[in-house]
Amino acid sequence: MDIEEKVNPRKKFKYLKDQVSAATLQAVKAMGFKIMTDIQAEVLPEALDGADVVATAKTGSGKTLAFLIPAVETVIKCMEKQVQGVHIVVATPGRLFDHMRTKEFDYRNVCCLVLDEADKIFQYGFEEDLKQIINRLPSKIGTNIDKPCYLALPSQKGTDALIKSAMKEKVHNINTDEDNLMATVEGLKQGYAVCETEYRLWWLHKLLKKTRNFKVMVFFSSCKSVEFHHEFFSKYCEAAVLCIHGKMSQTDRTDVITNFYNAEKVALFCTDLAARGLDIPAVDWIVQFDPPSDANEYIHRVGRTARGMGAEGNAVILLRPDEVEFVSYLKESKIYLDKYESWDKFANLQPKLDAAMSDPQFHELAVEAFQGYMRAFEVKKLKHIFNLITMDVDAVARSFGLKERPDVDVRKLKLLEI
Numbered sequence: 001m002d003i004e005e006k007v008n009p010r011k012k013f014k015y016l017k018d019q020v021s022a023a024t025l026q027a028v029k030a031m032g033f034k035i036m037t038d039i040q041a042e043v044l045p046e047a048l049d050g051a052d053v054v055a056t057a058k059t060g061s062g063k064t065l066a067f068l069i070p071a072v073e074t075v076i077k078c079m080e081k082q083v084q085g086v087h088i089v090v091a092t093p094g095r096l097f098d099h100m101r102t103k104e105f106d107y108r109n110v111c112c113l114v115l116d117e118a119d120k121i122f123q124y125g126f127e128e129d130l131k132q133i134i135n136r137l138p139s140k141i142g143t144n145i146d147k148p149c150y151l152a153l154p155s156q157k158g159t160d161a162l163i164k165s166a167m168k169e170k171v172h173n174i175n176t177d178e179d180n181l182m183a184t185v186e187g188l189k190q191g192y193a194v195c196e197t198e199y200r201l202w203w204l205h206k207l208l209k210k211t212r213n214f215k216v217m218v219f220f221s222s223c224k225s226v227e228f229h230h231e232f233f234s235k236y237c238e239a240a241v242l243c244i245h246g247k248m249s250q251t252d253r254t255d256v257i258t259n260f261y262n263a264e265k266v267a268l269f270c271t272d273l274a275a276r277g278l279d280i281p282a283v284d285w286i287v288q289f290d291p292p293s294d295a296n297e298y299i300h301r302v303g304r305t306a307r308g309m310g311a312e313g314n315a316v317i318l319l320r321p322d323e324v325e326f327v328s329y330l331k332e333s334k335i336y337l338d339k340y341e342s343w344d345k346f347a348n349l350q351p352k353l354d355a356a357m358s359d360p361q362f363h364e365l366a367v368e369a370f371q372g373y374m375r376a377f378e379v380k381k382l383k384h385i386f387n388l389i390t391m392d393v394d395a396v397a398r399s400f401g402l403k404e405r406p407d408v409d410v411r412k413l414k415l416l417e418i
């Protein structure tokens with residue numbers, strides 16, 4: 001008996017045939033999906049039935065189709081009724097609200113609102129924009145027009161008031177994450193490695209060698225650090241690396257993502273710009289070279305691998321010896337890391353660094369990258385773990401290939417800590 005026969009019939013997309021158009025089912029089939037993920041199997045029958053849904057599930061668990069299929073079905077019905085105009089608008093809250101204040105943007109017939117990444121929306125302080133948007137939309141979208149309104153959110157913190165204002169009296173709370181013993185997906189193997197500060201760059205060099213036949217994402221805490229490491233590894237170590245960060249133009253970012261999407265083996269150096277929403281096939285390794293700010297950010301970074309049903313992936317976070325407590329902190333959020341081997345033998349990068357540093361522009365980049373790294377610490381909330389007071393700043397400078405500590409007001413930064 002193959003997997004498909006064993007599976008509960010309610011979990012097959014075919015089960016939705018009375019609720020979903022043949023075209024949608026055909027499109028799902030063309031994507032190669034036959035069985036719904038847990039969140040899809042729970043959300044779709046309810047949402048297609050017109051219920052308002054708050055859905056919480058792990059990153060990479062298939063939330064997109066859980067809200068997209070009902071949204072597309074709504075559009076299909078509008079088209080049948082020959083409703084004119086744009087059918088789907090995808091926007092950030094601030095931009096959407098700007099448009100709603102223009103005469104040309106007619107939103108009187110809106111019948112479905114989806115808030116994806118709702119926790120991030122709150123974190124970025126879009127709450128006020130969102131309230132205004134909801135106030136202007138046909139009141140209680142769900143109740144009045146009898147069409148669904150969904151929230152897809154990885155975490156529910158702070159959303160209660162919004163749910164009340166936007167949704168029907170009766171909201172279906174679906175959480176496939178409850179009672180779960182782990183915050184990350186089963187197919188993810190994750191661990192941490194410890195490395196002395198000044199050998200961090202050397203560690204990364206070794207890791208890139210070991211993973212050269214894989215598709216890898218490496219996370220850094222600042223744009224300049226991404227640029228610095230990218231320049232060093234691509235120009236002076238001839239490594240296959242791409243980079244993406246917020247200071248690049250949209251066209252360049254799109255090109256990089258397309259290249260990474262199509263590549264079989266390459267490393268993408270990135271900031272947290274790439275931590276959410278990107279669905280790139282077959283990423284093998286997530287490397288957190290600089291630590292994330294909290295458990296939530298950790299989960300989203302590692303969520304770029306092991307995506308979809310039965311998928312597998314690997315993640316490693318690099319910690320300095322005085323950051324190891326981060327492992328216990330993650331444990332409190334049900335993230336369990338194995339301890340990976342700590343390397344003590346590295347290829348000597350000094351000649352390559354010396355060559356690079358003879359270029360004044362590269363030296364300047366190293367200084368800026370160092371400053372970016374220090375600034376990232378300044379805003380970290382977990383001060384007991386990411387502690388500037390105990391940090392060996394000279395060793396940090398050396399980890400950027402700098403023989404002397406740049407002129408950064410470390411004393412001021414340290415004072416901020418107290």
Ligand SMILES: Nc1ncnc2c1ncn2[C@@H]1O[C@H](COP(=O)(O)OP(=O)(O)OP(=O)(O)O)[C@@H](O)[C@H]1O
Nearest residue numbers: 033035036037059060061062063064065307308309
């Ligand atoms: N029923 C399914 N069967 C197999 N693969 C699926 C199914 N549904 C979605 N996928 C695949 O799983 C991956 C993750 O899906 P999706 O992007 O919807 O996750 P998500 O929960 O929205 O993640 P995130 O929170 O990171 O945005 C995608 O590559 C998608 O194509």
